Amino acid sequence: MVLKYALNDVFLRREKVMSKQKLSLQEQLLKSGLVSNAKAKSIKSDKRKQEQQQRNNKVAVVDEAKELAKQALAEKVERDRELNLTKKQLEEQKQLAAQIKQLIELNKQTREADGIAYNFTDDHKVKTLYVSETMREGIIKGRLAVVKFAEAYEVVVAEVAQKIADRDPACVIVNHQQSKDDKVATDDPYANYQIPDDLMW
Numbered sequence: 001m002v003l004k005y006a007l008n009d010v011f012l013r014r015e016k017v018m019s020k021q022k023l024s025l026q027e028q029l030l031k032s033g034l035v036s037n038a039k040a041k042s043i044k045s046d047k048r049k050q051e052q053q054q055r056n057n058k059v060a061v062v063d064e065a066k067e068l069a070k071q072a073l074a075e076k077v078e079r080d081r082e083l084n085l086t087k088k089q090l091e092e093q094k095q096l097a098a099q100i101k102q103l104i105e106l107n108k109q110t111r112e113a114d115g116i117a118y119n120f121t122d123d124h125k126v127k128t129l130y131v132s133e134t135m136r137e138g139i140i141k142g143r144l145a146v147v148k149f150a151e152a153y154e155v156v157v158a159e160v161a162q163k164i165a166d167r168d169p170a171c172v173i174v175n176h177q178q179s180k181d182d183k184v185a186t187d188d189p190y191a192n193y194q195i196p197d198d199l200m201w
Contacts, residue, residue: 096167101149103164108154109135109144120146120174122153127173129153145175 030040115130118139129146131139135155138144145161147154148171156164158175165172 100164100167100171103160104147104149104154104156107156107160109156111135111155118146122148122173127153129155131155139174140176142176146173147171148173 030037111130112132113130115132116136118129118131118136119126120129121127135144139146139155143158144155145158147156147161147164153173161172161175165175
């Protein structure tokens with residue numbers, strides 16, 4: 001008999017626990033007194049109406065939170081894409097600058113400090129570079145060129161200057177194009193007159 005009462009007591013406790021677990025969140029809030037009975041009924045009817053509207057009209061109810069999350073994700077993806085593009089462009093510019101510097105360092109001609117002054121313009125300002133006579137002739141005839149990198153001027157071979165111009169045309173300051181035939185025309189009336197060597201501006 002005692003065993004019967006003990007089993008009955010265990011069974012009743014188990015039913016109480018199960019009934020608490022079966023309660024929905026809405027019922028638990030209602031039971032605890034956090035939500036009024038009328039409010040619970042209106043929420044339940046609104047939810048039912050919304051589900052019925054979805055079924056009848058086959059219209060998806062717009063979830064603002066999901067839409068805002070999608071929009072924020074799309075904006076983040078666009079910002080990341082733009083940032084990656086900017087980083088890529090900066091990296092390419094750095095690589096080009098490094099290539100130009102290497103081309104100039106490996107191919108610059110040695111100049112004489114007490115050589116002849118060769119004047120040229122850079123950014124509407126007259127600049128002077130002291131070079132040897134043969135180097136000056138090479139610049140004038142287009143075999144050599146004056147290039148600029150990091151506010152320093154150097155003399156390089158015209159072919160190297162062309163490679164530098166392919167990467168950044170602003171680095172090539174003076175590059176007289178060498179004509180394919182440096183021969184003097186036979187019908188040139190001034191062919192016998194030589195330009196003085198000391199003529200400089």
